Amino acid sequence: MTTPFPQRQWGSPESPPARLANRFAGTRIGSKVIRALTPLDRRVLERTDARYTVLGPIGAPVILLTTTGRRSGQQRTQPLLCVHDGATLYVIGSNFGGAHHPAWTANLLADPNAIVSIAGKRIPVTAARVEGAAAESIFERFVEITGAYAAYRQRTDRELRIFALTRV
Known part of the structure; x- marks a missing residue:
């Protein structure tokens, strides 16, 4: 059996600040501020x-994902929201609904080995792209965390890349 990832969620997603932050994050101005x-x-x-996180106790599961730059070979670290599913973490390359995929997604496609920092732990992981019906199901779970993801998807014509992260 694979060891589950630790859970760390600062605050409650039902708090008034969290609800306000989620609505704000879905706006174009909110995306620019974040x-x-x-x-x-x-x-x-x-x-x-x-x-x-700087975002405060909004009840969203935040991780740091460190990938290897596909061109530079340098370590690149990005804070991301995730969907926690026991022994799997899911991350999504929304890029706030921008026209281009975030660089970290291309880094994972080139080298799926990465490190997740969560709840005070640094954990080596391997990434696998999630596609089709499975990706749609995971996307809906991201929307449950914050409706901003639905707004991000509407802003772009590209498919939002979703990755499953598992321990090495």
């Missing part, structure tokens, strides 16, 4: 071993 906060959020998550 994108601008991403470098600061990455530093906070790195310093707290992925226990706390």
Whole structure:
């Protein structure tokens, strides 16, 4: 049996700040604000071993995903929301509904080995692309976390890449 990933969810997704943040995140202005906060959020998550986020106690499961740059070979770290499913974490390349896939998704396609930081632990993982009906089912779980994902999907013509992360 594969060991489940630790769970870390700061705050409640039902709190008034979380509901407000979720509505705001789905707007174009909200997406720009969150994108601008991403470098600061990455530093906070790195310093707290992925226990706390700049977004505050909004009840969203946040991880740090470290991939290897497909061109540079350098380690690249990105804070992401995830769907936690015991021994599997799912991540989605929404890029806030932008026209292009986020670089980390191309990095995983080139080299599926990565590291997840979650709840104070650094865990080596392997990524596998999720497609078809399975991807649609996982996408709906992301929408349950925040409706912003539905807005992101509507903003772009590209398919939002979803990856399953499992322990090595």
